[in-house]
Amino acid sequence: xxxxxxxxxxxxxxxxxxxxxxxxxxxxxxxxxxxxxxxxxxxxxxxxxxxxxxxxxxxxxxxxxxxxxxxxxxxxxxxxxxxxxxxxxxxxxxxxxxxxxxxxxxxxxxxxxxxxxxxxxxxxxxxxxxxxxxxxxxxxxxxxxxxxxxxxxxxxxxxxxxxxxxxxxxxxxxxxx
Amino acid sequence: xxxxxxxxxxxxxxxxxxxxxxxxxxxxxxxxxxxxxxxxxxxxxxxxxxxxxxxxxxxxxxxxxxxxxxxxxxxxxxxxxxxxxxxxxxxxxxxxxxxxxxxxxxxxxxxxxxxxxxxxxxxxxxxxxxxxxxxxxxxxxxxxxxxxxxxxxxxxxxxxxxxxxxxxxxxxxxxxxxxxxxxxxxxxxxxxxxxxxxxxxxxxxxxxxxxxxxxxxxxxxxxxxxxxxxxxxxxxxxxxxxxxxxxxxxxxxxxxxxxxxxxxxxxxxxxxxxxxxxxxxxxxxxxxxxxxxxxxxxxxxxxxxxxxxxxxxxxxxxxxxxxxxxxxxxxxxxxxxxxxxxxxxxxxxxxxxxxxxxxxxxxxxxxxxxxxxxxxxxxxxxxxxxxxxxxxxxxxxxxxxxxxxxxxxxxxxxxxxxxx
Ligand code: SF4
Numbered sequence: 001x002x003x004x005x006x007x008x009x010x011x012x013x014x015x016x017x018x019x020x021x022x023x024x025x026x027x028x029x030x031x032x033x034x035x036x037x038x039x040x041x042x043x044x045x046x047x048x049x050x051x052x053x054x055x056x057x058x059x060x061x062x063x064x065x066x067x068x069x070x071x072x073x074x075x076x077x078x079x080x081x082x083x084x085x086x087x088x089x090x091x092x093x094x095x096x097x098x099x100x101x102x103x104x105x106x107x108x109x110x111x112x113x114x115x116x117x118x119x120x121x122x123x124x125x126x127x128x129x130x131x132x133x134x135x136x137x138x139x140x141x142x143x144x145x146x147x148x149x150x151x152x153x154x155x156x157x158x159x160x161x162x163x164x165x166x167x168x169x170x171x172x173x174x175x176x177x
Numbered sequence: 178x179x180x181x182x183x184x185x186x187x188x189x190x191x192x193x194x195x196x197x198x199x200x201x202x203x204x205x206x207x208x209x210x211x212x213x214x215x216x217x218x219x220x221x222x223x224x225x226x227x228x229x230x231x232x233x234x235x236x237x238x239x240x241x242x243x244x245x246x247x248x249x250x251x252x253x254x255x256x257x258x259x260x261x262x263x264x265x266x267x268x269x270x271x272x273x274x275x276x277x278x279x280x281x282x283x284x285x286x287x288x289x290x291x292x293x294x295x296x297x298x299x300x301x302x303x304x305x306x307x308x309x310x311x312x313x314x315x316x317x318x319x320x321x322x323x324x325x326x327x328x329x330x331x332x333x334x335x336x337x338x339x340x341x342x343x344x345x346x347x348x349x350x351x352x353x354x355x356x357x358x359x360x361x362x363x364x365x366x367x368x369x370x371x372x373x374x375x376x377x378x379x380x381x382x383x384x385x386x387x388x389x390x391x392x393x394x395x396x397x398x399x400x401x402x403x404x405x406x407x408x409x410x411x412x413x414x415x416x417x418x419x420x421x422x423x424x425x426x427x428x429x430x431x432x433x434x435x436x437x438x439x440x441x442x443x444x445x446x447x448x449x450x451x452x453x454x455x456x457x458x459x460x461x462x463x464x465x466x467x468x469x470x471x472x473x474x475x476x477x478x479x480x481x482x483x484x485x486x487x488x489x490x491x492x493x494x495x496x497x498x499x500x501x502x503x504x505x506x507x508x509x510x511x512x513x514x515x516x517x518x519x520x521x522x523x524x525x526x527x528x529x530x531x532x533x534x535x536x537x538x539x540x541x542x543x544x545x546x547x548x549x550x551x552x553x554x555x556x557x558x559x560x561x562x563x564x565x566x567x568x569x570x571x572x573x574x575x576x577x578x579x580x581x582x583x584x585x586x587x588x589x590x591x592x593x594x595x596x597x
Contacts, residue, residue: 017561022541026212026253029316065368069561070299070395073213074315095369095400096299096313103317150199150329164321165224173325176201177189 001128003086004136005058009120010042014062015069016097018042019076027075034075035082053083059126061118062090066108067097074100081106087126089114089133089144102151103160109133111144179335179431180405181371184310187425188293189330196334196434205309205420206287207322208296210278211239211257212542217297218260220320229264230326233419236287237261238270238278241536246544276508276534279303279476283388284510286417290406291425295319295328300476300558302399305391306384307414308406308424310371313395333400334434335371335427340378342442347592349486350386351478351556351576354393355447357439359457361397368398370434373427378441379404384413385482392477396454396558446579446592451571452562460579466589468552471496472565473577474505474532475539478556481514483577488520490581490592496528497587502580503545504529505537529584541566554589556580 018041020034027033039052046052060066060080066088067076077100080088087107091114101108109126111133118124122137134141147155157163167173178186178193186194189202209217214237221229229235245251254272261269270281279300281287288294290308295301297319304311314328322328340353361367372394374387382390387404394402404410406424414422446460473483484506496502504524506512512534515521521531538545539557546566547553553565553572560572573589582592 015561017563022563025542029216065398068398070313070559072297072299072313072315074317092368094398096315099318100315103315148199160317160321161220161223164324168225168324173327176325176327176329 007059010062016071031082034079038079066090068094105155205292280507289422305403306387350389449574471502479507487581491527
């Protein structure tokens with residue numbers, strides 16, 4: 001499948017703390033609600049209701065340790081999903097948010113050097129089967145790291161919750177290994 | 178295999194695991210706490226489960242919001258209590274029995290060598306102090322584990338730190354942590370790795386120090402930190418461990434991605450400068466810098482041993498009049514022991530304020546937060562802008578010994594230079 005859309009490119013290190021600012025850490029998990037203030041701490045222009053969401057980005061492109069700083073809150077991922085983000089491409093991801101992304105089925109795709117071939121506003125095309133990311137605005141492309149089978153399976157089920165719920169229903173938890 | 182690989186293998190019913198592999202493993206205990214706990218139970222219900230997999234092995238703790246400073250927090254706590262009661266959770270450490278969850282997990286014997294324990298808070302890495310794999314997870318992972326007693330893990334590469342030499346006077350595990358932070362860089366090579374701490378200087382380290390060391394591995398970006406269980410571990414767990422355990426150790430031919438050696442004789446009191454954790458200097462480089470708030474507590478440095486060293490330094494002294502010092506014991510048990518040993522009396526006589534066990538100002542959402550213009554000398558674990566409240570405050574991180582010595586003069590002071 002090919003996903004196309006506009007990208008936002010991080011200019012520096014993006015911390016989980018800035019994607020969801022302190023005030024919203026204790027808010028309930030709800031993509032629509034979490035999306036209202038997602039990225040509020042990353043840039044001044046996003047620090048208003050729907051500031052990021054209204055820009056209509058489909059992808060985020062970042063450097064190392066995206067969503068780092070050691071926060072486990074899932075609002076980071078649900079907020080991005082609620083804002084319409086379909087994938088994040090980066091050199092590397094922080095462990096906790098990488099887990100959350102897998103569990104919610106938001107692709108966090110490792111792609112070294114991706115930030116060097118993209119600028120905010122560029123149109124990207126991501127081939128989910130081959131992992132090729134093409135910048136339609138300048139014609140450059142990079143191959144990303146393929147998604148592991150377990151990760152794809154969870155994403156296909158619509159996230160870990162659905163994946164496990166089905167296993168509980170069908171009494172097949174013992175199959176997990 | 179390394180100790181971390183072995184623990185992941187045994188608990189997932191395998192003979193062997195390799196780094197990069199994804200495995201579903203049995204977890205010994207699952208911790209959740211006040212501000213994410215209700216959400217965790219809500220997720221559990223969404224899985225179609227009304228019961229947890231084992232009422233004795235889901236540990237619930239009130240730490241971030243107790244006692245509640247606002248109506249909103251009080252209401253959250255009420256909902257939290259309700260849901261914990263409804264599930265008849267055996268071990269509920271609510272206000273009055275509370276403590277910082279990571280302290281509770283280790284101190285109350287809910288974490289055992291050779292087993293896996295997870296928690297919905299990033300500093301669950303602390304559990305490695307007793308030779309367990311301790312990992313932080315989100316509420317969805319916690320809900321799944323509460324439902325089925327299992328969690329998925331990616332097997333990490335292991336990096337070994339061999340620590341040798343003699344611990345110098347007033348040098349604490351925190352100084353070693355900060356030293357490693359400066360050496361490796363926070364945002365650097367240790368992302369996703371298991372860090373194994375061994376060597377003669379680790380063998381000499383007490384459990385409090387091992388907890389500090391493992392605690393801060395998450396701030397290095399690591400997946401977990403672990404100290405192989407030994408005699409110190411066995412004695413610590415005696416009368417404390419809830420459940421039986423067998424020590425697991427790394428094989429002599431285990432594969433390490435890298436091995437680093439640190440001579441602890443060369444590590445002195447250390448300070449991380451405001452905003453960046455890996456901007457680390459020896460204390461003498463910043464001696465004389467003024468500050469107005471001192472904070473000692475948190476899952477990193479709120480233990481009896483930390484209060485003991487502070488009491489030694491502050492005995493018969495007065496904290497400088499321009500410094501507000503807040504000390505927060507990490508749990509009620511720590512509070513009680515420090516009281517019985519007279520440390521709290523000494524600290525109060527010196528002019529410190531003692532707050533009830535909680536995370537307090539550590540994450541900037543509870544008591545004692547930093548305001549505009551504050552310069553905080555903290556024994557906590559994070560110093561990014563806004564961590565303790567205002568974005569216009571500065572946070573220096575260091576050991577409890579440096580905080581205590583500095584508090585006397587109102588400026589950063591090397592504890593080795595003061596007359597006791
Ligand atoms: S003391 Fe600080 S770092 Fe530790 S659990 Fe509480 S808020 Fe987190």
